[in-house]
Amino acid sequence: MPKLTNNGKLQADDWQVVSKESAPALAEMFSGQWLVHVKWYVENQEELTNRNNIGVWLDSDDEAESVSSVIGHLPVIGVNFPVFTDGRGFSIGRTIRERYKFTGELRAIGNFMQDQLFYLKRCGFDAFIVGDKVDAESMAKSLADFSDVYQAAVDQPVPLFRRRLA
């Protein structure tokens, strides 16, 4: 499925999400790009580290902390939104960026919606896996719904009150 970037461009994307239930065969993962579930990654980390074609994904009931021990080895982290009303991913994303200082690609996967893009971006997401038929232009507008914000978050670490005082 295509990937929308933070600046509103659609790109082809080849990362494949490996489900929590399936135990992927390591031998098959030498080629291709794979997002494996964080628990599986941590259990198998000896064989996986420094493989830049393997990243992890977290579900909304996983703790951000679960990724902290391996975070330096990951090119991509995905956070799943099982339904758009499940807002845990916003906290998970922000914590992965702010507390665990992740600098790779943080992507939203699953059932978030277009009108959450601005908030997702603020929480540190810089890639969004979207459907095949989306209106990229409309999505780009949603990403830029506001040109200024009150509170600190990943995209603007200085809250407005500090900028007003400056």
Place this chain on the structure above:
Amino acid sequence: MYVYDEYDHKIIGERVAQFRRQTERYLAGEIPPEQFLPLRLQNGLYVQRLAPMLRIAVPYGMLNSGQLRKLAHITRHYDKGYCHVTTRQNIQLNWPQLEEVPDILAELAQVEMHAVQTSGNCIRNVTTDQFAGVAPDEIIDPRPYCEIIRQWSTFHPEFAFLPRKFKIAVAGTQSDRAAIYFHDIGLQLIKNTKGEIGFKVLVGGGLGRTPVIGSVIREFLPEQQILTYLEAILRIYNLHGRRDNKFKARIKILVRAVGPEAFADMVEKEWLNVRDSANHLPAEEIARARTFFPEPQYLRGLDDVEMMAPINALRGEHREFGNWLSHNVQRHKIPGYRAVTLSLKFTGVPPGDLTDRQLEIIADLADRYSFGEVRTTHNQNMVLADVQASQLFELWQQLRQAGFATANVGTLTDIICCPGGDFCSLANAKSIPIAEAIQREFDDLDYVYDLGPIELNISGCMNACGHHHIGNIGILGVDKKGEEFYQVQLGGNSGYNAALGEVLGPSFSRDDMPQVIRKIINVFIKNREGEEEFIDTFTRIGMTPFKESVYAKAH
């Protein structure tokens, strides 16, 4: 009051544009209804029994006369010429058209108002004491902190899809008029022994179908840390609050499940990670927020007794005026001034309802008598907070003409009442006609005054929008095989001595209700010692005498 700068104007303007585009996309079929739902809710719009309703935010209850005139225009032009003051100090329209809501929001933005986050599973409008800044028993003015919290919570990217709605109230007084024990977070401003300002922090209070009194999780939080600490609480709730069952999703259920101490530990642990973040408030920011709530240009050095003497002298000649002085006029921290409550509880008018014309009259009165400002109250009244004592008689004459001088504030007929079955699709029963029937039953004001302060609250279902659990007398609409019945509760208390009412017994039909309340009052009168208040008599004698009298078999 708070005045927008260019940033606020820009952000609120962009919000209007965002919702206009979302509405267009929805009407064009580009946003499915289930996705549009949270978007419209977070813009105050929810669809009810008869039409959409729009809940307009009145941050911590403060309005100026220009805003009132705009509200009058909006109710006249986009609605049926009246609006409703809610128990969370907001203003509600009952009949707006979905297509016109973006235009309404644009008009509101012109007068620095909005409907942001007045509904939906997000942080709602922060509420406080209607006498903030003027109450003689105030320790610290809560409004600068309310404004700081308002800005922090407005469009907070992390907390817009919480498990459930989230309400914060702040009190800065010796007696609680903001019901802080019944909010998701209650904050009580206090000073420590060193004279430093901070907050006592309560979490997990709430009404609804599972009423809970909030638990203290921190005795003293330094004022500079309020945003970092709120962020820690909200993050814990966002991550751990239940999402599988909407009836168990409020923070009170989480706090109960893990226990207040364990919950406090979780918050403190999270807080260690964020306490030194950029959200730590510099003293300059608190000072800046204070500058928005300066004292108005009071006449100084007035002698209170001297000012009130000629006013009190009019009591003899004008009994109604005397009653009004005793009940609707409250003391003020500045000698020679008073706060005046406008009763929106005129028998025959749904509690809290206001017409477009009345909004304009209040605006004019605010300009003439109270520095152009008014406040809404969680008891569904309005307040002119800074009236010079010498003008009270003149003001009373005008209030009487406009229908706001019913001298019943704080009495049995100053009823808090939700919209109920007349407007609300969740209702089990109507609530407005019950309020009216009780007001008619107790139409002898002298009798009502003799009873002293009594809070009577009515909700049309267990969602408790009318706060029935914390009324001294609470009435709850219930459904019995498709018929409307009413359950009565006694002993609720919304102050720092927070208590939830207990159920009296089997429910009653609508026609029985005035007589049931009459019997309850009679038991009170029979057992009352001296000038005792209803709630104290109840606490002393307990439920049994009330039960026996109300359910006694007729002979």
